[in-house]
Amino acid sequence: MHARSYLNAVCARDDLDEILLLEETNRDLAHQIAAQTGVSVASGPAEFLERVDAVIITSDNVHHAPLALAAARAGVHALVEKPLATRIPDAVAMVEAYRQASLVLATSFPCPFSPAFQALAARARAGELGDVLALRCTNRGTMPGGFFIERERSGGGAVIDHAVHVADLLRRITGRDPQRVYAEIGHGLYHQDWDDSGLLTIEMSGGTFSTLDCSWSRPGSFPTWGDVTIKLIGSEASATADLFGQRLEYYPAEPARPKWIGWGSDLDALLIDDFLEAIRAGRQPVSSGEDGLWALRVALAAYASAQAGAPVDVLPGPAVDREGL
Amino acid sequence: MGDRPVRLAIAGAGHMGARHAAAIRTCESAELVAVWSRTRAHAARLAGEHGARVAESLSALVESFDIDAVIVCxxxxxxxxxxxxxxxAGKHVIVEKPLARSISHGERMIEAADAAGLFLMTAHVARHLPLLRTLHDQVLSGAIGEIAMIHMSRETATALSGWRIDPAEGGGVVLDLGIHEFDWLLWTAGPVERVYCRAASRVRDAAAAYALTTLRFRSGAIAEVESSATKGEGFRISGELAGDAGLITYDSDRDVALSTDLEPLGRAEYGGLPTSFTRASPFLEQMEHWMRCLRGQERPLVKPSEALDALRVALAALESARSGQVLPP
Structure with missing residues (x-):
């Protein structure tokens, strides 16, 4: 889904020697894209990993772990599309492999690069809004189709697709880790076996809580793909960030539908900038593998909670370095 | 009652008593006869403003005046x-929301109304808001198909005080604000299966000033209700309903018919509602509806059992906020 956006971002740079595509399932598409953009195509994973220093993995979710682990073995840095993996042991193995190899493992969380989000987080962390009493967040979208709605390829539905972004942002705003998750998960929008709607309550260590709607509840007629919003209720003041709120509203002549045309910062480009800088500087990326692991814990805890009909604990994991923010 | 105005008494001369007295004044079919309050000075002031008499006791209010119904505030x-x-005393009762502070009180009130064959109508005024009534009609007409995911929010800038933030007497925003959304949701989306709520107070040991409640409906629909007394200024209701055939949204801050840019005239009074610029205020619509019911011209919009169901959801949310458990209503 984001592969083209990342490709555009890397193609726009003049500091890369070579850009190489490895299309795992659709060779024709890889060659078509290569022809359009002037990049090369590798004939297989071995040749691919031989020729590159870093890889952006945008495969089916279930293939993130094997591809990233192969890259680590080949000494290749990786930026992995979220969710980092579909199972905790895979994500832990990825984080561990990159740590041992002293390579950069980044998770594709572009939202931390939003200037609006950074301003909100900075104010919250500086105590300008008082104590954080509660948050109320959304990451709603249109139903993406493709592998996202094949559970054996995606690891779930709307919840694993969308809960991870805000789960990550909550850690950055509060400086706390998620402790307990309650989730109501539904199938009422598309009536399929994959979840299309989810409402989480995420409780952070220290007592702050947030709701999160991660549903695919924007219908086909909606003027944009969806949203990421964060409302923070502080003991002194409140603030709301609408990360993609900078937009034009466009109403074409019939029969086309209205469109919202964003004019905010290109967060995918900022994400890739940071990934490359982290490699060159030998530092952690802003959106690290550990960040991806924590967010995955929340998404999987949501599925466990819905199954149990009760709040569940998010298991503790390794300490997280968040100096990059 | 025939064609003469319905004769009303008000018990409780606080904020809502004054609101109903104002609605009675503009309602041709209603007349305020007497006011009683535990604080006599409050009753005297409200009665004085509306040309009504002061009742010295509750029993005097219901027995000594020629009235048809009592509005309990x-x-x-x-x-x-x-x-x-x-x-x-054989008088009909109109009661402010929530119906009561406990299920047992609510049940006793309903039993007494049934035994006496008298009306017990609860002031769920949100059902009379043109915005929320139109939304209800749209959803029931199938505009979004089957409901899947709902958000409803009610935010006020006025800090709750007095009994409203006393955990025993009131119940903070869950009981004071959330009850509106709970009633509207039960009316629109059907019975609730389970409730989860997290809430935060601004003042130690006070009832919550901010609450987020999750509801799961028997239909499978999911709802999130935000109840907030932490808004910076004004009053706002907003939300959306997503169904399998569409999405519908509302926002009283966005959907305005008249905006002014004058200096504020003064602090918003407690529970102030946005001026809707519709024919009548929701409180007048509600009063006119009650009067038609008391004259036998209409059926009450809010049945006693529905007011009790909304209370059950609100009390489950309060208990969930306290215990951290998922609870049936």
Whole structure:
């Protein structure tokens, strides 16, 4: 889904020697894209990993772990599309492999690069809004189709697709880790076996809580793909960030539908900038593998909670370095 | 009652008592006869403003005046006493929301109304808001198909105080604000299966000033209700309903018919509602509806059992906020 956006971002740079595509399932598409953009195509994973220093993995979710682990073995840095993996042991193995190899493992969380989000987080962390009493967040979208709605390829539905972004942002705003998750998960929008709607309550260590709607509840007629919003209720003041709120509203002549045309910062480009800088500087990326692991814990805890009909604990994991923010 | 105005008494001369007195003044079919309050000075002031008489006691209010119905506007923990006294005296009862502060009080009020064959109508005024009534009609007409995911929010800038933030007497925003959304949701989306709520207070040991409640409906639909007394200024209701055939949204801050840029005239009074610039205020619509019901021209929009169901959801949310458990209503 984001592969083209990342490709555009890397193609726009003049500091890369070579850009190489490895299309795992659709060779024709890889060659078509290569022809359009002037990049090369590798004939297989071995040749691919031989020729590159870093890889952006945008495969089916279930293939993130094997591809990233192969890259680590080949000494290749990786930026992995979220969710980092579909199972905790895979994500832990990825984080561990990159740590041992002293390579950069980044998770594709572009939202931390939003200037609006950074301003909100900075104010919250500086105590300008008082104590954080509660948050109320959304990451709603249109139903993406493709592998996202094949559970054996995606690891779930709307919840694993969308809960991870805000789960990550909550850690950055509060400086706390998620402790307990309650989730109501539904199938009422598309009536399929994959979840299309989810409402989480995420409780952070220290007592702050947030709701999160991660549903695919924007219908086909909606003027944009969806949203990421964060409302923070502080003991002194409140603030709301609408990360993609900078937009034009466009109403074409019939029969086309209205469109919202964003004019905010290109967060995918900022994400890739940071990934490359982290490699060159030998530092952690802003959106690290550990960040991806924590967010995955929340998404999987949501599925466990819905199954149990009760709040569940998010298991503790390794300490997280968040100096990059 | 025939064609003469319905004769009303008000028990409780606080904020809502004054609101109903104002609605009575503009309602041709209603007349305010007497006011009683535990604080006599409050009753005297409200009665004086509206040309009504002061009742020296609750029993005097329901027995000594020629009235048809009593509007009970005391704090919720004290709804049952005036309501039961009114039923004993053969008077209909209109009660502010929530119906009561406990299920047992609510049940006793309903039993007494049934036994006496008198009306017990609860002031769920949100059902009379043109915005929320139109939304209800749209959803029921199938505009979004089957409901899947709902958000509803009610935010006020006015800090709750007095009995409203006393955990025993009131119930903070869950009981004071959330009850509107709970009633509207039960009316629109059907019965609730389970409730989860997290809430935060601004003042130690006070009831919540901010709450987020999750509801799961028997239909499978999911709802999130935000109840907030932490808004910077003004009053706002907003939300959306997503179904399998569409999405519908509302926002009283966005959907305005008249905006002014004058200096504020003064602090918003407690529970102020946005001016809707519709034919009548929701409180007048509600008063006119009650009067038609009391004259036998219409059926009450809010059945006693529905007011009790909304209370059950609100009390489950309060208990969930306290215990951290998922609870049935």
């Amino acid at each position: 005391t704090p919720p923990a004290h709804h049952a006493e005036p309501a039961l006294a009114a039923f004993r």
